[in-house]
Amino acid sequence: MTTVDKPHYKVLGTRPIRHDGLDKVLGRAVYGADIKLAGLATGAVLRSPHAHARIKGIDASAALALPGVFAVVTGADMPIADDQLIDMTEEIVNARFASMRIIAHDKALFKGQPVAAVAAVDQNTAQEACRLIKVDYEPLPAVFTVEEAMAPGAPIIHEHLVGTHVGEKVPHTNVAEHTQHVLGDPDAAMDKADVTVEGEFRLARVHQGYIEPHNATAMWYRDGKATVWTSTQGSFPARNAISSVLRMPVSAIKVVPLEIGGGFGGKINIYLEPIAILLSKKAGRPVKVVMDRRSVFEATGPGPGGVVRMKLGADKAGNLVAGTVDIRFAAGAFPGSSISAASTCVFASYRFPSARIDAYDVLTNLTKTAAYRAPGSPQATFATESLMDELAHQLGMDPVALRLQNASKEGDRRPDGIVFPRIGNVEVLEAVRDSDHYRTPLDRAGAAPGHKRGRGVATGYWQGVGNRSTVTLAVNNDGTVALIEGNTDIGGTRASIAMQAAEVLGIPALDVHPTVVDTDSVGYTDLTAGSRTTYATGAAAVKAAEQVVAELKRRAAIMWEVEAADVDFAGGVFTNRKAADQHLSFKQVCARLDRTGGHVSTTGVVNLRGSGGGSFATHVVDVDVDTETGKVEVIRYTAAQDAGTAVHPSYVEGQMAGGAVQGIGWALNEEYYLGPDGSVQNASFLDYRMPTMLDAPTIETLIVEVPNTMHPFGVRGIGESGIVPPQPAIANAMRDALGIRFPELPIKPGRVLEALDAQGA
């Protein structure tokens, strides 16, 4: 670990067993699909077989006549919502589009879009009933790529949508938005550059690939209220969205977040929740709906693909002078494809005296994209880091040295205008430069006959977010503390939040008992996303714990018959300033709560303004390429990242390794392979080739700690940056191995063979 100015912590930096771990290794943890309710019916969803079609009629009479069927819902049961922006924390969603997406109305806009749903006595009956629903479709021409969607005369997906193109309102377009950031005069600076590099980079859609399919179980009550049990990354944002599309007050909806089997951004949006509520309302009983794997691929929100064109200019000494980029993401059938975050991150790793960033949010007849781990940053950064590598080649510089020379640091201005606070970009690059991996020359001669080896480096950035969180602490008279929070725990955040409270209280991590509760049981809490949970909800826990300490000082004062101001607290021990030999442990004060004024409960509420600068990651990778088959093996991999303060190092390392392997899959094999009709041809875990244990290398991790000035313990959110560097790092290693630049993802074996052919020709 590289650590900068780190205070001594008792709990932070240790590796306790996570609080929810026991239930999870015993198979007792209740995930979304595990919920049981009396009289529970099962739902199934009928989905559009067409990518674009007018729906002329739906006849569900045969389905309703099937024994065991309780209810059928269609778009008619969920009228299209009015234009209204829903605050989903980090994403702003138009309720009208959300309601159009969740179930088709007059038009189906992508293959796999829900058209109707059935509640029945069991899964098989519900599915069979779906097959009995007759839908009269009139297929329409469809567009699937950025180029098709932006071509003159392209079929328009939303006739009434008015695009915003750099402030101008443009009707009759598939470009929902074109944004622009300009810093300085990039064209003039580029003209004066000694060296320029440019390229066009193409990206396929990729899926988060969480193992647990989406699910929702709902109970509608006759008083107009509803409870939804679901796997979500944000129960409160989900409640907002359900409220908007079903026109129910938020207070009428209780979202109960169950354990969640992965998300990576894909379980922010709602899909099945409103459908389950409507089915329950009609069926008069609770209804559970679980998505099948094909539908998860076809009809949830993958990360966008698209095209990124970029040019970088530098002087002879290797100082960047200008960067321009044109980012076009295929959003799918509704606006919102992470172009704003892509714009923020694309040039954030370096000091650019001048830059221009154009970004286009382009509609296509595919399922709407969603956030996917550092949304937009990997796609845009693939271009930046590939070209930084080219620049290093042109200048004859070491790729880490070039990055260090240009690395952004405190006080530098990003092209979107924001000035960085204290960040760890330089320290992370230095950690890689000094790593055993980078200092050990690649054993090129060790490659088997017909194999070639190469090494690549890349840096990635995710800015993270802050926002709102609430944590309630209730002190027990045995000296333990119940911690109530609203963030679903996707990767150990019960532990990382509880540890921060424990640090303040001076008690062991396992003496804080965290529970994730529903939307009626804790104050508003934003998503488990945006690398915010350990950072922001942790800050709320710190705030609540500080209030506990203040109150317990008063209680100790009562016990000693002194003023509260006379009580000191440190390391879990209260001390009487008036009598230095008088000490009380946390437990001792808690044991007397009843006789010093009753039980103690506090609530910490935060609304953090930003993330404190975000987290940088740099990876170095060695690859071995079989030039006869095009197969790429990752033979060594090191990931370095700034964690601010690593709360639970094992889970920091886990995030780093997990992000790296997800990025390796993205780099080498993962893609939406579309048929000519817009169908996802590889919509299974067999053909959407995520890395297995035999494909993944051991990931060596280097935690760098440059404390975050916006968090009481210096914590940074670390969940996302780690998926940004792998793709360009591997592309750069391929360039090193073969002398070939791969500007398109994935770098799959067929593509490698073609490129080798072209090189030989």
Added chain:
Amino acid sequence: MHPFRYLAAHSIDEAVAALAQSGPRARAMAGGTDLLVQLRAGRYELDAVVDVKHVPELTALTWDGGALTIGAAVPCYRVYEDERIAAAFPGIIDGASIIGGIQVQSRASLGGNLCNAAPSGDAICPLIVHGAIAHVAGPKGKRTMPVSQVPTGPGRNALGEGEFLVAIELPAPARGSGAAYQRFTPRNEMDIAVAGVASAVNLDGSGRIATASIALASVGPTPIVAAEAAASLAGKEPSAAAFAEAGQIAAREARPITDMRGTEVQRRKLVSVLTRRTLEQAVARAKGENA
């Protein structure tokens, strides 16, 4: 999924009767690892499945001299964990040990892989080059056919209504013979062959290739017997040049398409490479080398 009945047969006669009684909308099920997936995906409907895993002939491994009969429902693990099979029929082991993961190998059988008739079926090409014979039972009695004739198209086989595969017979390997199967997949496990090649050779007393057999997976609607490539080796000294030439011929005999798993060009190249590599391995095995 269309509701179906489950019938467990305990003898060949019971299985024949159960299939006959249920008509064309019934099928025999061994491991079920393909059947259940296809039924769930709605690829076809059945009114009954007949579980043949309790029929003794279908779950037996029977040696007769050097010849081996593998019951159609014997799961892959029983094949590849058998040291005698590994010694006599290494090419079969190569295929059996890469179908799915460990979980699937507990269930999936070579017979099921053959009847499923996927062009990518990893068991089929090794069976072909080992000269395997399919034993079939049905309402009209029993019959045999070369394994190479079982697949008739993607997902289609030569079995008639009410027929099912009983066993696969592997003739005793000749002295000086060796075989190997390799496939190319982007992932290292849990994947479908982009292309696969099985090769078998018989070496004569002087170490020359007397005969060879080559079969190609995933590069046509059915496994392809690369007869010309095999013929090009007859009488030759095993050599890199001869193997490379056979690979090029095999690549011409392939009839690949471009799909989500790979491109036509890529597949032809892979056939060429894998033919060479499997021939090298088969010859090494024929010479008794550990390859």
Added chain:
Amino acid sequence: MSQAPVEKVRIRCTINGQPADFLSAPYVSMLEALRESAELTGTKEGCNDGNCGACTVNLNGRIVDSCLVLAAEADGATIETVEGMAPPEGLHPLQQAFLEEAALQCGICTPGFLVAAKALLEREPDADEHRIRHWLAGNLCRCTGYVQIVDAVQKAQGVLRQG
């Protein structure tokens, strides 16, 4: 669809050492029967087509994807799920090692990994890292990058070796 409804079949088997006796539609998977009829929801559905291993159970001594087995086939069988892994007191060394090594993040794949890894260590106590990775390749994890899972299996291996 006009045919008479398919009748349920009776299944008598042993699950986690306990006798079980229930009715199931014959076309229902063992996964669905375990979760719905036997109320053992520790076994998870990830793909329902045998490609993720989340539903791994031990059936008559071999690990299988329970989504690819019919419940009807379980008649007379011995089944072990994640719920049957821990001894009456404490945890199985694999469960303990998964906790200590942070080998789970979201935890949805964990039951499948545990059941599969247990079968490996019982058969091959000395399996090396490559063999561990090979044996567990049928189990997908999207969170951890697998490093800590391998660490946990190796740690449990050490504990088991010492008896």
Added chain:
Amino acid sequence: MARVFLPVPLRALAGGASAVEAPGATLGALITALEERYPGMADALVDPADHGRVRLGMVAFVDSEQADLGLRTPLPPDAEVHFLPHIAGG
């Protein structure tokens, strides 16, 4: 005086300038002052139907930190103010 960095679409309202200066003790007062100098600015930044909040989908930053009190966010002397699109996270 605060220094206001204008997003590209608003620069036309200020004669093409990428940054302008305006007085104001709070974000609200600053926007009023901008509107006086560059008509149309308030409408672009504030949603009149939503209690005069900064438009959803846009975030104001004061000295590189998100303005959490909306239009009442106090501005230090010589503050730097940015208006940026909302960011989505995974």
